[in-house]
Amino acid sequence: MTNEQTVEKPKPLKRGMLDNVLEQFNSAADKIDLNPNVRKILSITNTEIIIHFPVRMDNGEVEVFTGYRVQHNNALGPYKGGLRYHPTVDIDAARALAMWMTWKTSLAGLPYGGAKGGIQIDPSIYSKGELERITRRFTYALGENIGPEHDIPAPDVNTNDQTMAWIADTYMSTKSTSERSKNQHVVTGKPVGSGGLEGRDRATGYGVYLTIKFWSEKNNETLKGKKFIVQGFGNVGYWAAHFLENEGALLVGVQDAFGSVQNQKGITVEDLFNYGKANNGSIVGFPEASAMEGKDFFALDCDICIPAALGNQITKDNARSIKASLIAEGANGPTDVEGEKILIERGITIIPDIMCNSGGVIGSYFEWLQNRNGELWQMDEILEKLEKKLRTTFKKVTAYSEENNIDMRTAAFSIAIARIEKAYILRGIFP
Known part of the structure; x- marks a missing residue:
């Protein structure tokens, strides 16, 4: 009589978004023969922030929440990317989304890098008052890790113009009276009445x-x-x-x-x-x-x-x-x-x-400029500018795809990564 034991084979792990974005990056990097030193830099994030912060609920009890902000790269300008409130938010999701933002802003020709983050939360189970306190407490905890010339959040999944208004107000409240007006563009996607851009919602x-x-x-x-x-x-x-x-x-x-x-x-x-x-x-x-x-x-x-x-x-x-x-x-x-x-x-x-989906960050750029320069842009003007910028990018990507006989994603990544590579080669690496 044998005493055999059946060993069950482990099930393959489901691919995460970080696995996907890294494979997409490496595929494009191979196509353009990316400088190996630049590849090392772009393969990882610059800064990763994890914050655990307490908030008092409507019933008087305190809950502790976990918030994230991952800053992938800022070779082309300030970090830019949304904040989402969702149970799936974790450090790997934030890393992946931050990397995608780096490629997105570069492809669009914007003076931005990429960042992403949010709070691991199901916002549907909290009152509006609780969400306001959660948002303000998270903003305060982030402190100088965000800023109008450093890292500029925007709405994402389950966040909106109201969320951005709370963030802007909290952030500006930490500044001196004379500095507050200079920090309105710490976030984009704000309500039109609070420095937001007409048409940013669409x-x-x-x-x-x-x-x-x-x-x-x-x-x-x-x-x-x-x-x-x-x-x-x-x-x-x-x-x-x-x-x-x-x-x-x-x-x-x-x-x-x-x-x-x-x-x-x-x-x-x-x-x-x-x-x-x-x-x-x-x-x-x-x-x-x-x-x-x-x-x-x-x-x-x-x-x-x-x-x-x-x-x-x-x-x-x-x-x-x-x-x-x-x-x-x-x-x-x-x-x-x-x-x-x-x-x-x-x-x-x-x-x-x-x-x-880069229309959102292009619209955010327009709002950032509007706040920075003290201007007011009209809806028709904004949509016209948006169409012009997207059409330019579309033509560039489809032409590159056809010339190199590659799919549109690899073409888009190649163009975006090459722009960042050029910035590193021209500037050099400190020291």
């Missing part, structure tokens, strides 16, 4: 729409009658859908954190948005569409797919079922490396996140 979604439009024009196609689906119906997803619908495209499926709905005859964007506002942000039960299984969402029959929620949504598990011929990445890192390889093999075009 800048990211407008940019997603524009890159889709540019792609259609390049291929001598029209958006009229094209079917599209959107994952995530927050600020980015809503505005992208709004502008696409205005062009005659048809929204046929939407997925949010609560559920998924579809209607091949079309869903009216404004009706769905108003329904969500009246139902605590949920699209579930929308009468003009039928509910569907979330796992089948990306398999919906459509021409365009816009993942505008969280990272790692399109993977090897669902990439083969996607029917769209174009994927426009409204979120940061929505497609993992394995999923992308399958999509490229299938001939599906991906407009990469660092170009597709």
